[in-house]
Amino acid sequence: MRVAVTAAGPSLDAELDPRFGRCAWFVLIDTQDMSIEALQNESGSLGGGAGIQSAQLMARKGVQAVLTGHCGPNAHQTLTAAGIAAYVGCSGTVAQAVARFKSGELRPASSPDASSHSGMGGDHR
Amino acid sequence: MNNQVRSSSEGRRGGDVRPLRIVVASGKGGTGKTTLATNLAATLAGRGMPVAYVDCDVEEPNGHIFLKPEIAAGRPVSIPVPEVDEGRCTLCGACGTACRYSAIVVLPKKVLTFPKLCHGCGGCLLACREGAIREVPRVTGVAERGAAGAVTFLQGRLDIGEAMAPPVIRAVLSEAPSDAAVVVDAPPGTSCPVIESIKGADVVVLVSEPTPFGLNDLKLAVEMVRQLGIPFGVAVNRAGSGDDALGAWCERERIPIVLEVPNDRRIAQAYSRGELAIRALPELEGAFLELHGRLQSLASSGVRVPSEAARERVVQSPAPEAPFPSELVRLGRPKPIRELVVISGKGGTGKTSVAASFFSLAERAVVVDCDVDAADLHLVLAPTVRQPHSFSGGRTASIDPQRCTSCGTCAELCRFGAIRVPSSGDPSCYEIDLVSCEGCGVCADHCPSRAISMAPSINGEWFVSDTRHGPMVHARLGIAQENSGKLVSLVRKEARAVAQAQGQDLLICDGSPGIGCPVIASITGASMVLIVTEPTLSGLHDLHRVADLCAQFRLKAGVCVNKADINPEMTERIETEAGRRGIPLLGRIRYDDSVTRAQIRGQTVVEFDGGPASADVRALWERVSDAIR
Structure with missing residues (x-):
């Protein structure tokens, strides 16, 4: 299964970036063999629609689950439409988040947990 | 649709006496733009002249408070947004590629649309080869028509949470009569909604006040009108209340002063009650008639054509190819940084003075000027720029x-x-x-x-600076430039990075006026919003709209009433209203001319003296810093 983690850097030991649309990197992990592919988030600097573009990228890359901190309404809607599960409230390193996901500790979010534009520079509680 | 800047000499040759279209604008909010526009319209109507008043300040329309019109009809304003026929769609992706706004995306099994992001350009419709897209209207506001006595009254209102004012402005202006004098009340600032309101004007009146903030914002507004090539003059409100710098500057620049409104308490009181100044001081009618005469001769004196060189310089300053250094990856867990955003809805309520004072009282804070259209905070904080950067807010077309x-x-x-x-x-x-x-x-x-390419447009600058109270992140949007929302988001993000790097744990942001795009960008995700209002009917009206906006974005808010003792009764009404909406009252600030004197001295009021305003702002700060914890 292909899982994407929003991250501050391109590796398994990077910190998880709590923003979805405006994270620095997406680390894509194959949960079978733990092979990774890191993608720099090009939409981080878009004026608007970063969450939508990121979700679209996840769909194109065949991702089935996204592990992140927060997910806004537009991104959540796009992920859901693409059949991708969003797991919010994740923290720690990329490897830790994936380990928790594999052990079944995480539950997918059924609704967005952040307001629009919140990754633009706001307070991440 | 009149989208071109109309040469104001057209149709005026050969002694043609076509009535004027006068646009009343100001760089800064709260300078008396609406006062001037409504009183001018009422004065002309009182002399039997056919006249229409058009409120283009669609984010915070306030003219109705003074003219008290009967609204006869309202027409919804909409933009066309796509609707996809899934039966015909082949998921080819052409529409998603064409859309520059992420308003339509093609997923492996589905097409999604985001109507709120759509600008209505029709690009997706043109791109679709299957005929699977049709357009449906999405309402973003209303254009209303009515009458206030003999004045034809037109106003636009942008729905709360909508970012794009120009379509509403275009709709309301399209109803302006051509056989009557038209007085247009423009939004404050120099960004796209203002330009939209000014298009087609014969003459522009820029309203300012004789304070350092007033002069600074006037300079920006003058630059804007000069670029558009429309004749203009300056009206000085509250003349005699500040210093002489404004008059001296206008003289040096050979800009005519077309009206001086005295700093008279009776005018301020009439305003706070929602009354026309000419009712409180009938002798003002003469002044408004003279104003009209001056504007007529200004309009017929010929057009100031913008020099192509000036236009080029502003819109196409050299484009740095390198991306912002801010995109560097930052490792490590971010530590919590709280963010206070000071906003007002209405302009000119003292937001900047309050934010600057907080900054001088706070320990370990970074101050952020989010009012990128009319930035004033630097006048008080005298920043030393450490890092200047260019801002590219998007792409614009260019034809080979x-x-x-x-x-x-x-x-x-x-x-x-x-x-x-x-x-x-x-x-x-x-x-x-x-x-x-x-x-x-x-x-x-x-x-x-x-032959057409889309090139990144450079439309502003942003700076990381040092001040006597700590770091400051601020910006300047080029005149008539778009994407102020994106620049606001950028300065907030950069300020957060500065705080992170230097160990500050609080951002104090001076927000933008209004309820549109830049304000939404100023407040989203903030820890707390402080609404600074004033005890006037306009202040109350705008509090409603800005409180709705905070509620929509689920933000913690507090309110403070500036110049509370000017109209104690209205102060109570505002406080009751805030209480009813569950927004705590965090303070009252008494009227004190030290605020202006401090501004002239380049100080915050709490640095300047220990007078009433200074004491009240200190008390307010105590409560705000408790509330934000």
């Missing part, structure tokens, strides 16, 4: 004259009237009106000769 065959396809497809068909000179090439260009890319995608 070598390739253009003047087939006219671009002009036909552009929905924003941004393609100029040159009437004289070289008829072989069409031109882009960069002020109107929305960057949708429809022209570039459909030019048969591939």
Whole structure:
């Protein structure tokens, strides 16, 4: 299964970036063999629609689950439409988040947990 | 749709006495723009002249408070947004590629639309080869028409949470009569909604006040009107209340002062009650009639054509190719940084003075000027710029004259009237009106000769600076530039990075006025919003709208009433209203001319003296810093 983690850097030991649309990197992990592919988030600097573009990228890359901190309404809607599960409230390193996901500790979010534009520079509680 | 900047000399030759279209604008909010516009319209109507008042300040329309119109009809304003017929759609992805706004995305098994992000350019419709897209209207506001006595009353209102004012402004202006004098009340600032309101004006009155903030914002507004090439004059409100710098500057720049409104308490009181100044001081009617006479001679004195060189310099300053250094990856867990945003809805309520004072009282804070259209915070904080950066807010079209065959396809497809068909000179090439260009890319995608490219437009600067109280992140949006929301988001993000790097744990942001795009960008995700209002009917009206906005974004808010003792009764009404909405009252600030005197001295009021305003702001700060914890 292909899982994407929003991250501050391109590796398994990077910190998880709590923003979805405006994270620095997406680390894509194959949960079978733990092979990774890191993608720099090009939409981080878009004026608007970063969450939508990121979700679209996840769909194109065949991702089935996204592990992140927060997910806004537009991104959540796009992920859901693409059949991708969003797991919010994740923290720690990329490897830790994936380990928790594999052990079944995480539950997918059924609704967005952040307001629009919140990754633009706001307070991440 | 009149999207071109109309030459004001047209139709005025040969003694034609077509009535004037006068636009009342100001760089800074709260300078008395609405006071001037409503009183001018009422004075002209009182002399039997056919006149229409048009409120284009669609984010915070306040003219109705003074003219008390009967609204007879309202027409919804909408923009066309796509609807996809899934039966016909082949999921080819062409629409998603064409859309520059992420308003339509094609997923492996589905097409999604985001109507709120759509600018209505029609690009997706043109891109779809299957005929699977049709357009449906989405309402973003209303254009209302009525009468206030003999004055024809027109106003636009943008729905709360909507970012795009220009379509509502275009709709309301399209109803302005051509056989009556038209007084347009423009929004404050120098960004796209203001430009939209000024298009087609015969003459512009820029209202200012004799304070350092007033002069600074006037300079920006003057630059804007000069670029548009429309004759203008300056009206000085509260004349005699500040210093002489404004008058001296106008004289040096050879800008006529067309009106001086005295700093009279009776005018302020009439305003706070929602009454016309000419009712409180009938002798003012004479002054408004003289104003009209001066504007007539200014309008007929000829157009100031903008120098092409000046236009080029502003819109196409050299583009740095390198991306912002801010995109560097930052490792490590971010530590919590709280963010206070000071906003007002209405301009000129003292937001900047309050934010600057907080900054001088706070320990370990970074101050952020989010009022990128009319930044004033630097006047008080005297920053030393450490790092200047250019800001690119998007892309705009440019036509290669070598390739253009003047087939006219671009002009036909552009929905924003941004393609100029040159009437004289070289008829072989069409031109882009960069002020109107929305960057949708429809022209570039459909030019048969591939003569159009979309180039990043540089439309502002931002700075990381040092001040006597700590770091400051601020910006300046180029005149008539778009994407102020994106620049606001950028300065907030950068300020957070500065705080992170230097160990500050609080951001104090001076927000933008209004409820549109830049304000939404100022407040989203903030820890707390402080609404600074004033005890006037306009203040109350705008509090409603700005409180709705905070509620929509689920933000913690507090309110404070500035100049509370000017109208104690109204102060109570505002406080009751805030209480009813569950917004705690965090303080009252008494009227104190030390605020202006401190500004002239380049100080915050708490640094300047220990007078009433200073004491009240200190008390307010105590409560705000408790509330934000």
